[in-house]
Amino acid sequence: AQTVTQSQPEMSVQEAETVTLSCTYDTSENNYYLFWYKQPPSRQMILVIRQEAYKQQNATENRFSVNFQKAAKSFSLKISDSQLGDTAMYFCAFMKHVEETSGSRLTFGEGTQLTVNP
């Protein structure tokens, strides 16, 4: 079974600064995917960024980037130039690669509540 751990229940950052959210996971799988999801106060969860384990290059989406360390089983999210709209709960999630005939299920971490202060 896979486990995902987010050790920072709450974080805060000043607007325009950079913040890094931590995530570690435990798995015996070699082929898998990692995700960061964002849940703003309105509650609709949205995907922020994803990383395929077979790719060594870290994923980047505009102001969001990850630091993927496969050997250390670490997957942190960096938010640059933080904006007030980044205030949300952030969840790290793991998905192992599955065959097409079965479902693709996510295992989530506990979440980190990020507050961006003006």
Added chain:
Amino acid sequence: DVKVTQSSRYLVKRTGEKVFLECVQDMDHENMFWYRQDPGLGLRLIYFSYDVKMKEKGDIPEGYSVSREKKERFSLILESASTNQTSMYLCASSLRGWPPNYYEQFFGPGTRLTVL
């Protein structure tokens, strides 16, 4: 535009009642999921379905059942609601298969269920 809807945003039920939570997606997705979200525990998978009439237990299926009679609709059923089932319930859907881009899960807005 991708859309997952849930029948209620807030629901209050009494202990022992049978509760139905409905989820509908309009993206023709094969996979559908039910999670519950609790503070400090993140999201935990209750059940998922990868095709009509197909279902698999997630990590915490006890006290719940599901129904998927049509591709677009996935129902979560609490046969006899209990106070420890007070929680936020999130539905999600995704395409199934390759390439990995299809594995993104799209979430509904959630139902806050209170069992008194």
